[in-house]
Amino acid sequence: MRFTKLTLAGMVIIALGIVGCNENNNPVNPPVTPNAPTGLMATSRNSTTVGLKWAAPATGAVPTSYTVSYTMGSMPMTQDVSTGTSVDITGLTEGTMYSFTVKANNGTASSVASDTVMWAPAKRLTGTYKLYSSKSSTNGSGLSFSLASVLKIDQGDKWDICFDDKDGKSLVGSPGVSGYVDNNYSFPNGKSAKIVAIGRDYLGVNTLDDVYDVQALNVAPSAGFQENLKDLSTVPDQTKGYGFVVRSKVDAQNVNFAKVLVKSSGTGFVQGTGNDKYIEVEVSYQTLPNVPYALVAPLDRIEKDRVARQQITR
Numbered sequence: 001m002r003f004t005k006l007t008l009a010g011m012v013i014i015a016l017g018i019v020g021c022n023e024n025n026n027p028v029n030p031p032v033t034p035n036a037p038t039g040l041m042a043t044s045r046n047s048t049t050v051g052l053k054w055a056a057p058a059t060g061a062v063p064t065s066y067t068v069s070y071t072m073g074s075m076p077m078t079q080d081v082s083t084g085t086s087v088d089i090t091g092l093t094e095g096t097m098y099s100f101t102v103k104a105n106n107g108t109a110s111s112v113a114s115d116t117v118m119w120a121p122a123k124r125l126t127g128t129y130k131l132y133s134s135k136s137s138t139n140g141s142g143l144s145f146s147l148a149s150v151l152k153i154d155q156g157d158k159w160d161i162c163f164d165d166k167d168g169k170s171l172v173g174s175p176g177v178s179g180y181v182d183n184n185y186s187f188p189n190g191k192s193a194k195i196v197a198i199g200r201d202y203l204g205v206n207t208l209d210d211v212y213d214v215q216a217l218n219v220a221p222s223a224g225f226q227e228n229l230k231d232l233s234t235v236p237d238q239t240k241g242y243g244f245v246v247r248s249k250v251d252a253q254n255v256n257f258a259k260v261l262v263k264s265s266g267t268g269f270v271q272g273t274g275n276d277k278y279i280e281v282e283v284s285y286q287t288l289p290n291v292p293y294a295l296v297a298p299l300d301r302i303e304k305d306r307v308a309r310q311q312i313t314r
Contacts, residue, residue: 031107032061037085037114040102041212044122044259044284047094053086053212054102054114063104069113070100092121095288117214120291122259124208125283131163131172134179135275142175145248145258145285156180157191160248161260163279164229170270172262172279173198173229195249198228202243203236208261208284211243232262232269232279240264241282254289 035057043051056063066081070089081087081102092098097120101113125148132139132150140150142159151158156175164171166179175193176185185193202211235242243261250256261282265271272278286292 031109033109034063034104034106034111035060036111037063037066037102037104040100040114040117041214042100042117042119043209043212044120045088045124045209047121047123047287048092049088049090050092050098050100050119050121051086051088051209051212052100052102052117056085057104057111061106061109063106063111065105067103067105067110068100069103070098072098094121094123095286095291096120097291120286122257122284122286122291125285129281129283130278131161131281132272133275133277134164134166136278137275139276139278141180143281143283145256145283146287153180153187154189156187156189156193159194160196160258161246161281165270165277170232170279171229172232172260172281174227177227177229195227197226197247197249198230199245199247201230201245202261204240205243205261206241206264208243208259208282211259211261235269238264238268239266242269250289256289257286257292259284 037054037057039053039055041053045051052068054066065083066085066087068079068081068087068089070077070079072092079087079089089098089100097118100117100119101115103113104111125145127148129143129150130139131141131143134141134153140152140155141164142151142156142162143149144151144155144158145160147158156162159175161173162175162178162180164173164178164180171178174196175181176195178193181187181193185195187193200213202213205211230242230244232242241261241263243259246258246260247255248258262269263280263282269279270277271280
């Protein structure tokens with residue numbers, strides 16, 4: 001009888017050991033693969049930095065981190081983002097288009113890549129740029145992107161944008177259709193005015209760092225290149241800044257892109273009093289010709305052909 005009890009006890013111990021070994025050998029449940037992030041957008045911080053932001057997947061596993069992938073020449077690069085849904089990518093080259101995607105991670109499981117955004121870093125003009133009323137005798141009314149300076153009327157042929165209040169309005173935009181020129185696009189000194197077109201605009205932003213986009217831009221200066229001025233009094237939200245894309249025509253084949261933000265005082269865009277009224281602007285500028293701010297990928301055939309032509313002519 002004693003032998004039987006010991007035998008039974010031993011069998012129980014062995015059985016428990018086997019069960020324990022089986023439990024230890026069971027694989028841990030793999031993490032659930034999250035869905036891809038959505039809404040990837042970009043902005044140019046400066047000539048070497050692009051800011052990205054995206055939205056977390058609305059359904060599925062909650063991501064624990066993200067991985068941004070981008071091309072630097074022929075070499076793919078990655079950057080991990082442990083928290084949040086935005087990141088600044090530094091060390092880039094001005095005027096170079098980069099392809100950006102982002103994946104969501106849940107532990108070791110990664111989603112498929114988001115849609116691609118193609119973007120180029122751009123020079124951020126530093127300093128305070130105030131464009132004054134045409135009635136001011138001491139200050140300039142136009143801004144040159146390439147010179148990064150506010151210029152007076154005798155340098156008006158170098159203006160890329162101007163502040164035009166000559167008819168009692170508050171206009172900003174192309175010098176070529178402003179009150180500073182006659183019907184021949186000439187300033188009083190006989191020099192020709194710069195021709196620029198205002199494209200996509202942005203409402204309710206306080207700084208260009210807030211202007212994210214994926215908008216494809218048309219770089220052809222001869223295709224639909226319409227000069228215009230924006231009447232600031234018609235902007236619906238006067239409490240925050242108003243931004244817009246500018247294409248400045250260099251010649252028949254080339255344009256330079258810029259983004260301009262007209263700052264708000266909190267109640268309106270025009271500041272100062274009397275002859276010294278002014279608007280204050282912030283500018284991001286592509287110093288190389290024909291480099292737009294964004295291309296939506298996948299590119300359609302027209303955009304692919306345009307990019308190919310652009311690469312051949314460089």
